[in-house]
Amino acid sequence: MPLRWGGEKARIAVIAGDGIGKEVTPEAVKVLRAVTAPAKRPLEFVEFDWGADRYLKDGVSLPAGAVEMLRDEFDAILFGALGDPRVPSNQHAADILLGLRFKLDLYVNARPVELLDERLTPLRNRTEKDIRMVVFRENTEGLYVGVGGFFKKGTADEIAVQEDVNSRKGVERIIRYSYDYAREHGLKRVCMSDKSNAMTFAHDLWQRVFKEVRQEYPKIESRHLYIDTLAMEMVRDPAQFDVIVTCNLFGDIVSDLGAQLAGGLGLAPSANIHPGRTSLFEPVHGSAPNIAGKGIANPFGAVLASAMMLDFLGWKQEAQVLREAVRAALRENFVTPELGGVKQTVEVGDWLAKFAGKVR
Numbered sequence: 001m002p003l004r005w006g007g008e009k010a011r012i013a014v015i016a017g018d019g020i021g022k023e024v025t026p027e028a029v030k031v032l033r034a035v036t037a038p039a040k041r042p043l044e045f046v047e048f049d050w051g052a053d054r055y056l057k058d059g060v061s062l063p064a065g066a067v068e069m070l071r072d073e074f075d076a077i078l079f080g081a082l083g084d085p086r087v088p089s090n091q092h093a094a095d096i097l098l099g100l101r102f103k104l105d106l107y108v109n110a111r112p113v114e115l116l117d118e119r120l121t122p123l124r125n126r127t128e129k130d131i132r133m134v135v136f137r138e139n140t141e142g143l144y145v146g147v148g149g150f151f152k153k154g155t156a157d158e159i160a161v162q163e164d165v166n167s168r169k170g171v172e173r174i175i176r177y178s179y180d181y182a183r184e185h186g187l188k189r190v191c192m193s194d195k196s197n198a199m200t201f202a203h204d205l206w207q208r209v210f211k212e213v214r215q216e217y218p219k220i221e222s223r224h225l226y227i228d229t230l231a232m233e234m235v236r237d238p239a240q241f242d243v244i245v246t247c248n249l250f251g252d253i254v255s256d257l258g259a260q261l262a263g264g265l266g267l268a269p270s271a272n273i274h275p276g277r278t279s280l281f282e283p284v285h286g287s288a289p290n291i292a293g294k295g296i297a298n299p300f301g302a303v304l305a306s307a308m309m310l311d312f313l314g315w316k317q318e319a320q321v322l323r324e325a326v327r328a329a330l331r332e333n334f335v336t337p338e339l340g341g342v343k344q345t346v347e348v349g350d351w352l353a354k355f356a357g358k359v360r
């Protein structure tokens with residue numbers, strides 16, 4: 001993407017958010033500074049305090065004008081996680097995270113599933129080459145749009161309705177993006193997954209669009225699986241998948257499943273993209289209240305999301321260095337407790353930053 005701030009400089013908005021988002025995001029920033037410094041590619045970071053603390057203090061979740069500011073003044077957004085037990089409605093997360101996905105029209109949620117070290121998978125006899133795929137999750141529609149309501153709320157006759165919104169344009173652009181990605185990356189297989197056997201309107205649209213678009217990519221092997229079967233097949237034989245494309249909710253679920261195949265949520269990155277526009281990069285995991293404040297959250301997911309951000313900015317070499325740094329830390333067992341290690345979040349961040357600075 002052409003940077004809008006004069007050649008080599010990129011402006012990054014940092015939203016660390018809640019819980020372990022506040023612990024892993026500073027480590028990602030540290031590693032990003034280390035990897036870009038020697039090449040004299042300045043990244044300018046501007047931090048925003050949006051999250052539960054701010055919401056509880058003054059009621060502001062996503063401030064007025066925030067979307068326009070991010071769109072016009074930043075190249076990318078580095079995001080931690082949102083979610084706090086003190087906000088049971090999760091309203092601030094809906095406003096900020098879903099708000100940015102929708103209002104910046106970040107229609108591609110790319111969630112790579114890549115086994116970086118074969119010791120990490122819970123599956124038997126699987127190696128790095130078996131678990132390497134990317135899930136493309138539609139990111140602006142579906143059951144996430146917040147259309148619905150209650151009828152007779154709080155009574156025994158209560159009804160709750162949540163609408164599943166699927167547009168022709170929305171379905172087509174995510175399917176097309178998945179094929180283009182496969183073609184550009186030399187990947188041979190695209191699997192579209194839906195639940196058209198039960199969701200006979202919304203996913204009938206997915207079926208029809210898929211049948212149309214797949215014809216434009218005759219060199220790519222196209223396949224359809226119902227989402228329940230996909231979940232089963234990802235566990236039975238993950239090697240059969242290169243690219244998976246699915247709707248918003250199913251993509252959320254299978255990306256956590258995929259994350260665990262590759263070692264767990266602590267390592268999984270994601271990119272929320274609209275090609276050519278300000279896009280948002282975040283680990284797949286949430287704010288993990290069960291470990292927040294203990295200093296033991298794994299920063300790999302945030303660092304690998306940062307690598308996806310560098311790719312997006314066109315800084316491919318630096319992105320590769322970050323991935324190599326994570327692989328090296330895994331080889332050395334320099335890892336946080338959930339991966340069987342004894343290291344703290346900050347220690348791992350320091351190690352990765354040192355590696356990244358040295359290699360460059």
Ligand code: NAD
Nearest residue numbers: 081082083084265266284285286287288290291297298338
């Ligand atoms: P979670 O991803 O926060 O945690 C699930 C499990 O994985 C927990 O046991 C946690 O300790 C572990 N885990 C997650 N990330 C880890 C890391 N980096 N290192 C080590 N262990 C890690 O999911 P949850 O518990 O279902 O949700 C907690 C809150 O986060 C909720 O409010 C939820 O809505 C929110 N959430 C936010 C996002 C986001 O901001 N993108 C994503 C998922 C969940």
Ligand code: IPM
Nearest residue numbers: 082083093097098252284286
């Ligand atoms: C994710 C999260 C979010 C989602 C939540 C926090 C709304 O689970 O990014 O995967 O469902 O998209």
Ligand code: MN
Nearest residue numbers: 252253256284
């Ligand atoms: Mn999720």
